[in-house]
Amino acid sequence: MSRTDAGLKVYGMSTSGNCHKVKLLLQQLGARYEWHEVDSADGQTRTAAFLALNPNGKVPVLQRNDGRVLTESNAILYWLAEGTPFLPADGWQRAQALSWMFFEQYSHEPYVAVARFISGWTPMDSPRRAELPRLRERADDALAVMERHLQAQAWFTGSDYGIADIALFAYTAVAGDGGIRLSLYPAVERWLQAVREQPAFVAMPLPDAQVQARFSASV
Ligand SMILES: N[C@@H](CCC(=O)N[C@@H](CS)C(=O)NCC(=O)O)C(=O)O
Structure with missing residues (x-):
């Protein structure tokens, strides 16, 4: 099973470039994922519930179906791209x-x-x-x-x-x-x-x- 096969959730703000990176790669991988819109301009990255997910209070956040969380857009790209043509093998x-x-x-x-x-x-x-x-x-x-x-x-x-x-x-x-x-x-x-x-x-x-x-x- 590939990394993108099982129940991925992304918490992101659609008009943020850091979040769009993750969406673009997921689309190009043909992945199934749930997108949860989080409006940082409206304080939604600073609620107790969101800070429990990412204590740094920033989107994007990737969550796997077992609850594990990965933050930082470029780390998320790296993890998703492992073993695909989007990341060189060399x-x-x-x-x-x-x-x-x-x-x-x-x-x-x-x-x-x-x-x-x-x-x-x-x-x-x-x-x-x-x-x-x-x-x-x-x-x-x-x-x-x-x-x-x-x-x-x-x-x-x-x-x-x-x-x-x-x-x-x-x-x-x-x-x-x-x-x-x-x-x-x-x-x-x-x-x-x-x-x-x-x-x-x-x-x-x-x-x-x-x-x-x-x-x-x-x-
Ligand atoms: N280095 C982080 C930056 C993330 C970031 O700055 N996210 C902004 C939106 S672009 C954010 O969530 N800001 C909300 C806040 O600081 O409360 C990444 O690449 O993921």
């Missing part, structure tokens, strides 16, 4: 995929995702908006690193599409929401399109109209 290539996934969490997501969050989910007069110029600068640094890699290679997970691509795709695809100009990175744009053309690809749903209006007003 040790060096696997480590390369991990390298890009750690890059995503330390040098990319804290800037690209946080610029999007502040742009869309904070009031227009929020003092947090003063952070946006610096976040966009650092996001550009991360995109420049990706651009350099993609000028020479098609994918981030070794020679084929896989979990490092999924991890990096999630927030890169919506970087424009945070005021980051993807048109400066043609190789990144080509790679985004190549990811969208993978079998069983699903796009992240758009957030509500108020959030979208704030994106437009923030650029």
